[in-house]
Amino acid sequence: MTHSTDEQAIEPSGEPFATLEEIYVRARERLDADAWAVLDGGAGAEQTLRDNLAALRRWSFRPKYLSGVTNLITSTTFVGIDLAFPVLTAPIGGDGLFHERGQCETAAATAMAGIAPVISEASRFSLETVAAASDGPKVMQLHAWGEPDEFLALAQRACRAGYAALCVTIDCPTLGWRERAMSRRYLVPEEQWSGNYPATGASAAHRLISGFGSDWTWETLAQVRRRLEVPLLVKGVLTAEDAELAVGAGVDGIVVSNHGGRQLDCLPATMDQLPEVVDTVRGRVPVAVDGGIRRGSDVLKALALGADVVLVGRLTAMALAAGGAVALSAALRLLRAEFERSMLLAGRRSLKDIDRSMVRLSAAAAQ
Template structure:
């Protein structure tokens, strides 16, 4: 079962990683209330399945950001994969490619972007942290566009980094590993401290700047309010990602499952709505889609799979999530993603 696979990956990862690295991946902000609530929020939602539908064949494929994917499950942009596997994001990319998945490559990748893209060999998106030195951000974004990124995902909920419960803002890595993705863009001797490098002055206008700079669609990640979602679209965003940053930023921020309906209503079909935070099963994915999400993102489970079994673990996880979704759809009477709608979710 998927739950057993997830548990095995995390248990193995915990045994293999040093305590600092494990805490960095697992931890959240302040009291970690948002971390604990993420998965529980999905489990509180109930379904009203259809019956007497022919579900001999169930198709989980859909389109996200103009890309056809085998399932509406994306690999979330998480930092510093080298703490989970020596080959870092390159190894993650190998697993994503083997599963036919879609990866959002992070700004804070330990691996050079060229190597990650080569390992993927398929469409990908690029996550952006806007840095105080806008020239570095511009160079990074322009490079991603040249290498074939299909869209940018602007992280909007981290103008500053929160203090984590275990005190670990950054994992134990060498300076070269910290700067892996940026190294080709920096002048010799340049030093960057990730915990202070981010630009706290970003606004909705940043969306237009990134669009003009790259020529790519821009999604904004970290949206929990309907008015913010509408403002992102008004500023030119192609969509939003409903997320509380895995509970790693503002603790007690509302769970993504709770915020999703309001954001979907505010967007009103003007853009795509993705969601992440606490997705651990095909039923969770089914609920998210029924509530109006185009796709979901998974983060920590990918890190555990990477630490546990490398690329094979990542592939196994993504395949298992797709298969679990297929089963959930069949049991709910949905033969295709288009059949998954709000009527499947019980109100009240």
């Protein structure tokens, strides 16, 4: 951490936004009601969406003062990808709703920030177009549906385009029951999510939307894993059982996720499930988490609960809506600066010093 970066974030000179909250407010102002319902909404009664946020608030820090902390070390490596700080942007489908260049802006901003994006398959833009938007490392996200050969064809396209790793989302055999958009009689227009499906591939995507389901099993995943040459993450693990199956299928990393409360409602909060997954995995593969991360101290809590890195979903989409790569760059600077400030205030110099002993359930939550 340099002090100049910090000072810029706190007393911005020429910075477009002084706080992350300003970015969220700008996104709300800029988006129309349909796009806002898609971005901000969850599934069903939105219990999981709320619980993700509430679970983070239940944890408090146990600081270690006079630890002689000066020069922070926040860089890390995740599935072979170097990150300046332990954050990736989460995949955001329907990206053209939020910015006319969608995930191309995400690719540009993450490269500037020294981190990596997980790029959604369900994009307005082809994966090749997004790949060309920056030189930075990228992860390509695909869904666990359709014929394995169709999946592998898309995966191989991603490898040819230079993606460093793949991420398969398992909690989306069909779309969640998204009532906010339903009550507006709104369906995300096909051109916003079909950039990767020239003709044939669209059939699987249509099946997904129509509630057809997926015939994939862990064995399907193990088979495709064996036929891939880049690291494969699995996104959507929430239990010890699925974590064990994922490791058994040969995956290279796990993302603890409930899709930001957008798929099955009434799933537990990700921060409540993270320790269970971490304890099951026992370091055999790295563990990422997403859900409810809105500020730097949330990143620190997730790491304290055992995550190696976090993914940020709505934060990314809101920043795109607030002003594309410029706003997302500002958001990532602010996120990093607050994360580093929190580390320093809590007396932890490097990521290695962050463990479960630095958080406790707040008294109210423990009752």
